[in-house]
Amino acid sequence: MGVFDELEARGMVAQITNEEKVKKLLNEDKITFYIGFDPTADSLHVGHFVQIMVMAHMQKAGHTPIALFGGGTGMIGDPSGKSDMRKMLTKEDIDHNIACFQKQMSRLIDFSEGKAIMANNKDWLLDLNYVEFLRKVGVHFSVNRMLAAECYKQRLEKGLSFFELNYMIMQSYDFLELNERHNCVLQMGGDDQWSNIIGGVELVRRTKAKEVYGITFTLLTTSEGKKMGKTEKGAVWLDPEKTSPFEFYQYWRNVDDADVIRCMKILTFLPLSKIAEYEAFTGSGLNQAKEVLAFEVTKLIHGEEEAMKAQEAARALFGGGKNSDNMPSTEISASDLTDGSIGILDLMLKASLIPSKGEGRRLVEQGGVSVDDQKVESITHALTAADFEKGFVIIKKGKKVFHKIILQK
Template sequence: MNVFDELSWRGLIANSTDPQALSSALAGRLTFYVGFDPTAPSLHMGNLVQLMVARRLQAAGHRPLLLVGGSTGLIGDPKESGERTMNPKEVVAEWVARIQGQVSGLLDLDGDNPATPVNNLDWTGPMSVIDFLRDIGKHFPVNRMLARDVVRNRLEDGISYSEFSYVLLQSLDYLELFRRYDCTLQFGGSDQWGNITAGAELIRRVTGERVHAMASPLLTKADGTKFGKTESGTVWLDPGLTSPYAFHQFFLNAEDEKVIDYLKVFSPRGEDEIAQLAVETAERPQARRAQRVLADDITTLVHSAAEAEAANAAGQALFGRGDLSTMDETMLRNALTEVGLTEVGGPELPTVADALALSGVVASKSAGRRAVAEGGAYLNNERVTDADERLRPDQLLHGRYVVLRRGRKTVAGLRFETSAAGV
């Protein structure tokens, strides 16, 4: 199918300036851009949606410009909750470099339509305030800027001139990329629709040319809350902020009601295969086949096939269906951190009953004794029979860890200080 039709089927088009004209343009070849502001040291799940759109457009023969906002990141797009904290210039510069590496790793930088990383500080840095106000500011009626939802909602509590003017900076980006690269399509999340269309309007006012704009919907969970958040916070693409195991688990826990929608967005699989996964989810939801495919596909893309395989093996081993000793220390620590990892000190190792209680898999030492007596307590996937037996140093995985389990699903870990481990 035409890439416009594919994006529509995948649920990736929430708005566009002229759907028919854009569909026709995408039947040929064009240059497009998508932008990311360095407001954190890593991209997150919401950004990944836009990168999936960019990947599909590039695969269809279109040329990507991957903008990381070295200048817009110094200001910050207005948000409903209040004024952003302005980060130091050197911090923003560091984040620009990190995010450029992330976006470059997810698209093809070679071939007939290679992706090109760009930084808007390259054109805003040398521009004088007078030139900015004369050449850009004169095209923005203040009444229209005041009518923007985020601005109107912030007026009572106040909004700085810096954030109020952010739309001018992002619009200038589209104009500059149009001039420098003949870029004729900008897209982003639907929360950016006002900024995106303002850029298209600026190009029309300055040059008389008409260009395209498109926005993708914000992904939500079944209850309408934002997709991409966990109890511990944002799901990041940087493995140092969200481990590959935690990343894989996040998708593995996708709701049945939404997993097919997420597959359309994040998986390269086609319409027929996703339709079959929808049938399997409806008929045998307990098998969670669609969730496993989703988690494997997206972890492979963002991290690697090896990390996806390791995350699967770790999940199996943690719940008694694999060998814990085959997990390297980093994966074991990451996996236990997700289910619950408690630091333990002291001069000696605890008894089994104490360990079960310390880990939190049972509520108390007496509950640990009952679990052992009932045959439902496990240490490193081995059933334990003596609640008063003291743990031995040779039972510690990587010299520091033990995995405690009650029944089939309640798992947690302990990590011992070196002195407590006796090594």
């Protein structure tokens, strides 16, 4: 099976500029392609995971990936799907974020000599002569067509700045530069990037009379169409300091039944024949498929050892055991206790288990909080040093969230 057929069979392909030609290129030739990553945070998140998996599939098939980091475009920020303008980042912030991205991406992509390319669009965007750029590139863009693009629709409702309007032109220029520098003939990206990708394909065609191509892949959504990768604490990050391996594992272990097989196809390298076996599972049997999904995804991002630890901790907890060694934890000290105690709502806030005391009050009143298997009956419940006799307590929120609170001596 060629790589295009593989990606399609896994349900990853969304839109293509020239399906027949692209399929032939990917299945029969060896090409250079690129995927862009704007460094808007100091870690990649689950939304980027699909893009990295596509890149890995392509590299395994012998194609050369370019990971393009937006040291230039990141100074504007992609307006796609945003109702408000993104926060402006400093050059220092952007450089730091790119370094974090490169380290995380290297777990799945081989960047050794000749295998893949890391590029940064600041190399050609930050020193552009504005008038020359308008004459060379701006002349090929219709503002009417740009404003009709899906990526600008939400921003138009609140007011789209000229600053942001430039984003599509700059991203399109990236494709032209990468084509000239590395003979890159294909841009890939999430389906929300279709308008930007088309802009680049058209720019290369108009300026070089050369055909290049674009593919978008499906966004990571639930069966109900909602974006995956969000929890009550925020995004599910690939950085273990921001989302621990245990929490990462638990996220995938707890996906809805309807999403298990799709996630397996998109986010693991398990053979499709093996996934088909799990597809036949129903009822409680799906829990085994969820365990496999959680283990495989955690192994890819955090390594097999961390995946094993997370799996063992989850099995111990949900199997009635008390192994808390690899559980997410928060340390407190005696200074956190006021008059020898700390209220349950203050403790949960400190552990980032709740976003506000109002949310904590609701959880307690609904019977959704327990400490060491004892249900918390009142929002005034407080813990003293005596409750930490063994050095820690375990707070359980709902049915699936466990957190260890350690009292430092």
